[in-house]
Amino acid sequence: MKLTTRYEQTSCRLIVEGLPDLSAGQDASTIGILTGFTMGLAGQTELEGKREHLQALLSAVIPYARHLLSGVPKSFGAADAPVAIAPGEAGHQLELRSSQPNTPPLTLRLDDAELSDLVRCLDQLRLDPRLALPFETPSLQPLARKELRHRQPLLRRLAAPVAGVAALAISAALIAMLPTPKPAAQTAPELAPPAKDG
Template identity: 60%
Template sequence: MKQSLQYDQLSCRLRVEGLPDVSMGQGAGALGIITGWSLQWAGRPALEGRKEHLLALMQVVLPYARYLISGVPRRFGADPTPVEIGPNPGRGHLLLLRSSQADTPPLQLELDDAELADLVRVLDQLRLDPRLQLQLELPSPLPLRARELLERRPLAQRLAAPLGGVLALGLAAGLGLLLPEPKPVAPPTANPSAVQQPPS
């Protein structure tokens, strides 16, 4: 029996269709085989594809959102992968969808923060839905590397403290050179008025 899973947000709706995998003993309410999916946007053309396209969308959008929240925005997906997402040079985010047909040009979608958040929510709802009894090949979340943590702060901010220390040290050394040298102190002399008394 054909199953349909639907997830709604303000700007988009994800609909996944499939069948239960009878060979795995799945019940009628489960979805173990994805036969197709569609993603409908408000005021934009709907996206459709096979299971491979849905997995490719999840494999780039979910890590991109995680890095974005961590303060390290970077691009995910590259040619020839079917989906690519990264920061938009103007503003927001740029989602690039490449068709498997050679005569079809790539589709570019400019998303704002709210639309990206809605897309992440529907993909998370699908990923966490217990009715979807299908192993999704998604990258496991790993902690950020040391270099990525450093890149969270701008280069000027990272160099401000060391440069400030060097300037302070140079200023202190310059002021020290401007101070006059102290005059040498003469050793104390004996008091001539003091008369030694002979021992009694």
């Protein structure tokens, strides 16, 4: 019996179809084998794909949105990956590449609201207990310090090194101004009177 789950937001609809994996002891209402999915974005072509396309969508869109929220927009999706997403001129550019030969990639332009709806649908999919599909999702690690460096004002980034150099210069100047201790005056040892014979 084929099962269907739907995830809908204002401008995005994601429908996942599959079968329960009875050999793994799954419930009859749980999708354990994905047979396909369809995704519709407002005003865009409806897309169809298989598990690898859905995995590629998750692997590109979720970290892209995370970097975007952190103020570090960055492209995701390798040149040979089925899905790539990057910042565009007026929003975001989602590129879907077909596995069929001689098929040009489909480029969709998304605004912030459409991207937000797509991310919400993908999050609902990832967290749905009715799906027993081991999707590989990027680990939620904090962004690297070098990725966030540009967000700090230049003065704040330079404050610590400048303060360190200034402290070192002041310390050196103060040490140079201290009087050097004079060497202790050495007195010549007194000569004992010569011994008298006799």
